[in-house]
Amino acid sequence: MLRDDITSAIRRALMQELAAAGYGRLSxxxxxxxxxxxxxxxxxxxxxxxxLVLEVVSATAGRKxxxxxTGSLRGDLExxxxxxxxxxxxxxxxxxxxDLLAEAARNPQIDETLQQVLRAQQQEIGGRxxxxxxxxxxxxxxxxxxxxxxxxxxPLYWRLAIARTPLTEEYLGSLVDAVVTAxxxxxxxxxxxxxxxxxxxx
Numbered sequence: 726m727l728r729d730d731i732t733s734a735i736r737r738a739l740m741q742e743l744a745a746a747g748y749g750r751l752s753x754x755x756x757x758x759x760x761x762x763x764x765x766x767x768x769x770x771x772x773x774x775x776x777l778v779l780e781v782v783s784a785t786a787g788r789k790x791x792x793x794x795t796g797s798l799r800g801d802l803e804x805x806x807x808x809x810x811x812x813x814x815x816x817x818x819x820x821x822x823x824d825l826l827a828e829a830a831r832n833p834q835i836d837e838t839l840q841q842v843l844r845a846q847q848q849e850i851g852g853r854x855x856x857x858x859x860x861x862x863x864x865x866x867x868x869x870x871x872x873x874x875x876x877x878x879x880p881l882y883w884r885l886a887i888a889r890t891p892l893t894e895e896y897l898g899s900l901v902d903a904v905v906t907a908x909x910x911x912x913x914x915x916x917x918x919x920x921x922x923x924x925x926x927x
Contacts, residue, residue, distance in 0.1 A: 734760040735767055736781045744820035748778065748828045748835075779838045782825065786842045793850075798858040798908075802901045805850065805877060810892055813885040822886055847874045855908075868908055876904045 738760035742751055753774055757764045771777035793801045793808075812818060829836035851870030858864040880900055884890045 731760075731762055731766055732770060735762060735770070735777075736784075739777060739781050740785070740817050740821065743778070743782075743824070744817045747824045751778070753777075775832075775834060779834065782821075783838055783842055786839075786846070793854055794857060796861075798854075798861070798863045799901055799905055801854050801857065802877070802904055803897070805854065806881065806897050806901065809878065809881050810885065810897070813881060814892075819886060819889075847871060850874055850877065858908075864908055873904075873908055876907055 735756065738756045739751075742756050742759055746752075746755065751774060753764050753767055756777070757767055760767075767777065771780065793805050795801050795804055813822070825835065825839065829839050847870070851872075851874040855864060855868050855870045855873050859866055859868060881892070884892055884896075
């Protein structure tokens with residue numbers, strides 16, 4: 726097996742083992758066995774289980790999105806929803822993402838890495854999508870890109886990764902309408918005049 730083929734086999738095996746066992750029970754031995762390589766082949770490339778997971782997960786999660794420029798905000802959102810649904814709906818992702826998010830609460834290095842990847846994705850999704858919509862005159866200049874990311878990713882993550890509820894074309898169409906309406910409405914209310922959240926009960 727060629728060097729590049731070995732590295733690719735290890736990365737595939739890691740994702741499969743993460744989905745099957747979770748980070749807590751993941752072992753280099755299991756990854757090597759699944760990849761059909763020796764433990765030495767893995768340690769030659771990564772010094773530890775943590776380093777292996779961080780590098781492979783960062784590379785996978787940080788892949789560039791396709792160009793989301795259909796000529797309209799609605800079309801961009803429909804395309805983006807299709808990409809996100811495909812990614813989050815993948816059987817490996819459905820197992821790995823919740824497990825890693827739980828592990829991030831206990832492991833600062835995993836938490837920092839995931840935050841870096843998520844921030845980069847926020848800029849990629851929210852910044853570009855909102856900027857184009859503003860330039861086309863579809864959204865006001867003060868539209869918040871972070872809010873756009875929350876409105877797009879939140880419902881999809883909840884349905885796919887938490888509730889495990891199938892997504893229909895009708896639901897996605899309604900969600901596109903809701904996001905377009907919410908972004909336009911939120912941008913018309915100045916930040917300093919927006920009502921504060923209710924105080925927690927004593």
